[in-house]
Each structure stands twice: as structure tokens, then as C-alpha cells.
Amino acid sequence: MALPAAGSAISFKDINEELGNNSQAELDLKTAAETFGDTQPFGMNELAGLSSARLQLTIKYLVQIEQGESDRDTGWISTASSISSTKGELVLCAEAAAPADDVRSNGLEFLVDTETTDFNSDGTVSDGDTLFNSNSGATLSSRRPDSGLINQETFLCETTQNNIFQVNSSGVLSNVRSRTPNVPTKPTLVADSGTQITVTIPTTNTAVTREFDIHRSIGGASFARVGTVVPSDSGSIDDTSISTTFVDSSGISAGNSVVYKVFAQNAFATSSASTTSDSVTTPSSTSFSASPSSDPADSILILGDEFDPDGPAYSDPITISVTNRQGNIDVTSTQNTSGQFRVAAAASDPGTGGTYLSTISNINSDTVVVRGRFTESGRNTSEGPTNNVITLTDDVAGTSISINISCRITNA
Numbered sequence: 059m060a061l062p063a064a065g066s067a068i069s070f071k072d073i074n075e076e077l078g079n080n081s082q083a084e085l086d087l088k089t090a091a092e093t094f095g096d097t098q099p100f101g102m103n104e105l106a107g108l109s110s111a112r113l114q115l116t117i118k119y120l121v122q123i124e125q126g127e128s129d130r131d132t133g134w135i136s137t138a139s140s141i142s143s144t145k146g147e148l149v150l151c152a153e154a155a156a157p158a159d160d161v162r163s164n165g166l167e168f169l170v171d172t173e174t175t176d177f178n179s180d181g182t183v184s185d186g187d188t189l190f191n192s193n194s195g196a197t198l199s200s201r202r203p204d205s206g207l208i209n210q211e212t213f214l215c216e217t218t219q220n221n222i223f224q225v226n227s228s229g230v231l232s233n234v235r236s237r238t239p240n241v242p243t244k245p246t247l248v249a250d251s252g253t254q255i256t257v258t259i260p261t262t263n264t265a266v267t268r269e270f271d272i273h274r275s276i277g278g279a280s281f282a283r284v285g286t287v288v289p290s291d292s293g294s295i296d297d298t299s300i301s302t303t304f305v306d307s308s309g310i311s312a313g314n315s316v317v318y319k320v321f322a323q324n325a326f327a328t329s330s331a332s333t334t335s336d337s338v339t340t341p342s343s344t345s346f347s348a349s350p351s352s353d354p355a356d357s358i359l360i361l362g363d364e365f366d367p368d369g370p371a372y373s374d375p376i377t378i379s380v381t382n383r384q385g386n387i388d389v390t391s392t393q394n395t396s397g398q399f400r401v402a403a404a405a406s407d408p409g410t411g412g413t414y415l416s417t418i419s420n421i422n423s424d425t426v427v428v429r430g431r432f433t434e435s436g437r438n439t440s441e442g443p444t445n446n447v448i449t450l451t452d453d454v455a456g457t458s459i460s461i462n463i464s465c466r467i468t469n470a
Contacts, residue, residue, distance in 0.1 A: 264300045
């Protein structure tokens with residue numbers, strides 16, 4: 059409880075008991091006053107209403123500078139739409155850092171200033187506390203909207219117990235939280251390919267998180283930092299369940315067993331590590347094999363005449379087996395002749411009646427059968443043998459196989 063209010067008698071016994079001393083302990087007025095946060099007392103009456111339970115705070119706030127106008131004190135803002143921004147300013151508030159010039163409005167600059175004469179209701183900064191301008195609790199702090207601060211949503215930073223908080227025009231605190239970022243939620247993993255993993259940091263409070271620091275362990279080795287990623291949203295008090303992804307495609311090989319842990323950080327502090335993820339094993343390398351792999355299947359011979367363009371003629375079917383396929387198979391043809399070369403591809407033999415194109419995409423099969431088709435470009439244009447090429451590519455793994463189709467036209 060506090061010392062008696064102004065107008066009531068105060069004894070040294072009252073002071074000792076408020077300070078937790080023996081009621082008969084020796085005491086001097088100067089030391090007692092300094093303990094309560096007062097300085098240079100001239101009499102006992104200056105200790106009226108003071109309490110040892112109240113906590114003296116060092117508070118950071120913003121000074122808004124506008125050319126041609128008087129400087130105005132304010133705080134940081136959580137609601138992004140209030141400052142025509144995509145994010146609130148609570149990361150900056152936790153860092154006790156000023157917003158960039160012109161970010162709220164053209165011509166506005168900000169500086170961070172400090173006040174050390176404010177007192178909290180009690181020894182712990184928490185929701186519902188009141189901010190006073192002295193230990194006596196008689197007068198509210200001027201660090202509140204519609205008093206010493208611009209009347210708007212206002213967050214301040216206190217560096218005594220290292221919290222940020224919102225304060226209203228009555229000096230009452232709400233949305234009190236630590237300046238240190240929340241510990242990230244346990245990450246989840248997806249092995250996209252033999253060389254790439256997508257790391258998701260799910261449903262994490264990112265109100266004061268500037269970035270996530272990603273650490274990886276392969277095959278039980280020590281964790282090492284692999285990169286950072288900015289949360290998909292942050293800076294507002296309602297950013298309590300934000301999911302963020304990080305794509306790791308460096309230093310990973312097929313067949314690796316990989317785990318991750320994540321830290322959240324800002325310029326003030328770094329959180330503890332998240333729970334380590336479950337392990338994921340990257341798929342083995344994708345490979346292709348073709349059958350048959352030589353003549354006559356991969357040859358097209360046109361025996362024509364000199365009178366009309368000849369063809370089309372077709373290669374025999376070539377069967378390609380895909381081992382450890384990771385995506386769909388894309389098929390392309392590369393023409394190196396003057397005639398027209400096209401390809402047909404499917405999970406089974408497309409035959410000569412199939413659809414022949416220059417590109418065929420998204421074949422979802424571990425077996426692909428291809429045929430080449432060749433047509434003479436014009437009358438009596440003997441050529442070759444020249445290799446035209448059919449290429450099959452796994453669209454996730456990036457692995458491919460190229461098959462040469464030898465094309466030749468002989469006119470009688």
C-alpha cells in the first residue's frame with residue numbers, strides 16, 4: 059500500500075513499513091525519497107501517496123517532425139491502414155526505432171525520444187495498469203493520447219522490463235507484450251525434389267518479428283544457418299497466427315535426411331529455437347532408360363520420288379522408363395532438318411494415328427512411349443541422315459534424356 063495521501067500525517071514508521079524495513083530502522087529522508095523515485099525532498103509532505111510497489115519506467119516514444127509545424131509527440135501504430143501501409147509498426151516499436159521518413163505521409167520525419175519520470179501501477183507491467191507521471195499516483199502520465207501525445211492509436215516501448223504496450227487517453231495499458239519475438243511454431247517440411255525442400259513455419263505470432271532465421275541439419279550433423287525469411291505478415295497486434303514458407307535449394311542432395319529449427323528475431327532480441335521439425339528424406343535421383351536404344355527404332359528413312367513431297371514416315375515406338383520420377387514428364391522435339399519433324403508421346407504407344415506436336419507436357423506416368431514423324435519439306439529435297447532430337451524432362455527434378463532420331467530422305 060502507498061504512504062498516506064497529502065494532508066495526512068506521515069511518520070518514519072510509515073516510510074519504513076512501506077519500504078519493507080523494520081519499523082524502528084534508522085532512515086534518512088533523502089535515501090527514502092530516492093528509493094521512491096523522488097529527488098531532493100524538502101519535507102515529509104513530498105512523500106505523500108508514494109508507494110514502493112510502483113515501478114519507475116523508462117519509456118521510448120516518437121517525436122513527429124513536420125516542416126513549418128511544431129514538433130509533436132506520438133507513438134507507434136499497429137493498424138496498417140491507419141498509416142497507409144501494408145504492415146503495422148510494432149516491429150519498430152519493439153526495436154525502439156523510428157519509422158522511415160515520409161512513410162506515414164510526405165514531409166513527416168520521426169525521432170525516438172525517452173522519458174524516465176513515469177511510474178506503473180505496480181511492480182509488473184501488465185494489461186489494466188495505469189501510467190502515472192510520478193510515484194504518488196496523483197497525476198496521469200502525459201505519455202498518452204490527447205494529452206502529451208497525438209490523439210491516435212498509440213503503442214509505446216518501455217525498456218525497464220522490456221515490453222511494448224498500447225496506452226489510451228486514460229493512461230490505461232493494454233496489449234502488453236514482450237519486445238522479444240515469440241518462439242516460432244515447429245516447422246513442417248515437404249521434399250519438393252532431390253535438391254529442394256519447402257519449410258513452412260505455421261501459425262506463429264509475428265507481431266514483433268522482423269525475420270525468421272532458418273537452421274538445418276543433414277544426416278544428424280550440427281545445425282547450420284541456411285538463410286532468413288521475412289514473415290508473410292508482421293507488425294500488428296493481430297498478427298497472432300501467421301504462416302510463412304522458406305524454400306531451401308542449396309546444399310541438399312538426393313537421399314539426404316534433413317531437419318530444421320527456426321529462430322525469430324528483430325534488432326532487439328532473438329527468440330529461443332523452435333521445436334526441431336520432423337525429418338524428411340529427399341527422393342533419390344531421377345533417371346531414364348530407353349528401349350530400344352539403337353537402330354532401327356530411332357531411324358526414319360523415306361524412299362521417295364522427285365515429283366511430290368514425300369512422307370510422313372514414322373519411327374518405331376521407343377519406350378522410356380523413368381526411375382524415381384518426381385514430377386510430370388514434358389516432351390519436346392528439336393528439328394535439325396529442312397523437313398518437318400514432330401513427336402507423339404503417351405503412357406502407351408501413340409501409334410501413327412496419335413497427335414504429333416513439337417511439345418507435349420504433363421505426362422503423369424513412369425513409362426512414356428514416343429514416336430517421331432518426319433515429312434519432306436518439298437519436292438525432290440533429299441537429305442540426311444540428320445539427327446532430330448526428342449527430349450524427355452522430369453519437370454520437378456529437372457533430369458532429362460535426349461533421343462536422336464536419324465532422318466533421311468532419298469529420292470529416286
